Amino acid sequence: MNDNRGDRPRTLSAAEVAEELGLCRDWIYHLLRTGALPGAKLGSRTWRIRRETVDAILAGELRIGRAS
Numbered sequence: 001m002n003d004n005r006g007d008r009p010r011t012l013s014a015a016e017v018a019e020e021l022g023l024c025r026d027w028i029y030h031l032l033r034t035g036a037l038p039g040a041k042l043g044s045r046t047w048r049i050r051r052e053t054v055d056a057i058l059a060g061e062l063r064i065g066r067a068s
Contacts, residue, residue: 011048014039020054037064 014032018025031037032047039049056062 008051010051011040012051012054014047014049017049017054021057031064 012020014028015025017023017037018028021028028037029047032039032041032049037049038053039047041047053062057064
């Protein structure tokens with residue numbers, strides 16, 4: 001799903017997030033399952049992560065790690 005600012009999607013898959021952050025896709029899935037990375041699970045297998053979340057991580061405004 002794209003936003004109004006060009007071709008940037010509003011949500012990303014776990015694989016897309018892994019590529020943007022330079023992390024292993026399996027690690028992204030682990031972070032999602034444990035709640036350390038905010039995301040929404042659609043159905044039984046599909047995760048979506050908001051673009052704003054990834055942008056905040058890249059800007060150093062949000063750290064991902066252990067869920068509190």
